[in-house]
Amino acid sequence: MRVALSKDPITWLPVRLAQTLGYYKQEDLAVETSEVAGLSKGMEALLGGSVDVAADTGVGLIQMAAEGRSVQGFLAFRSRPSQALIVSPAASGKIHSIADLKGHRVGVSSPGSPTQWFLNYLLVSHGLKPEDVSAIAIGTAATSVASVEHGQVDAAVLVSNAVTVLTRQYPNLTILAETRTPESLQKALGVATFPSGLLVAKENWLKDNHDTARRFTLAVQKAMQWMRDRTAEQVRAQMSEAERMPDTAADLEAIRQFQETILPNGAMPADGLETVRKVLAASSDKIRAAHIDLSGIYTNEFVAGN
DSSP: OOOEEEEEEETTTHHHHHHHHHHHTTTOOOOOEEEEEEHHHHHHHHHSSSEEEEEHHHHHHHHHHHHOEEEEEEEEEESSSEEEEEOOOTEEEEEEEESGGGTTTEESSSSSSSHHHHHHHHHHHOOOGGGGSSEEEEHHHHHHHHHHHHHSSSSEEETHHHHHHHHHOOOOEEEEEEEHHHHHHHHHHSOOOOOOOEEEEEEHHHHHHHHHHHHHHHHHHHHHHHHHHTTTHHHTTTTTTTOOSSHHHHHHHHHHHHHHOOOOOOOOOTTTHHHHHHHHHHHHHHHHHHOEEEEEEETTTTTTTT
């Protein structure tokens, strides 16, 4: 089977570890993973039929449902995303609040990505419009860090270890909003949990390949459990050189944050998608107008081994 993952080395690590640790082999599976520039590119590959499974988020899944796409989530990784809206060190003298972003360049991982949705939500909730800023795609990981350091953007929504790298390099870095802790998530979005990091597939693929999907889910669950039971140092040792940041401590901090947010057994909380939908609807007319059957766009049957 074929799986598309975005360039977030931490969130999707269980999928890669399942290969490295031999869990796919144990389940008699041949899994090929490919890296795409952003979650939207992964969804394009899924809808186009070039992959069987793609990485996504609760935000992306609901957006797909609003567009009438027949995709379904079946495994969830995190109880909250690891992202932060930061101010570039070069712009720290002129941007002190979200309202100050008006007229400035703000980096997001890719157009239409969850990072852009997070930015839009924050802008709207602070009296601005999405078009009040220039959203610029800067990717994730090292490329996003470079964009901030080289002044290509005045602010940016960064994810995972890109956040820890910059906060370590710039101790006085201005963080306008973030979701890395329960407290900061509550402050930014007004919710206690916000499920993030999902694996999705077309509904008909899950039906036609039920046993394959079950065994694949079991292998990734084993990798999630392995991550929970190991130190951050042991986890990082299993990452490829390309996935690691030069700053070892930044990687370790990002891994620990991920370990704290891993959802038990990869199951979606009962109110998880409804929470995402409500928050998303606050800044999206399209979501507010859409009639989405949340029970039909996600299933926990595979994490339960059914």
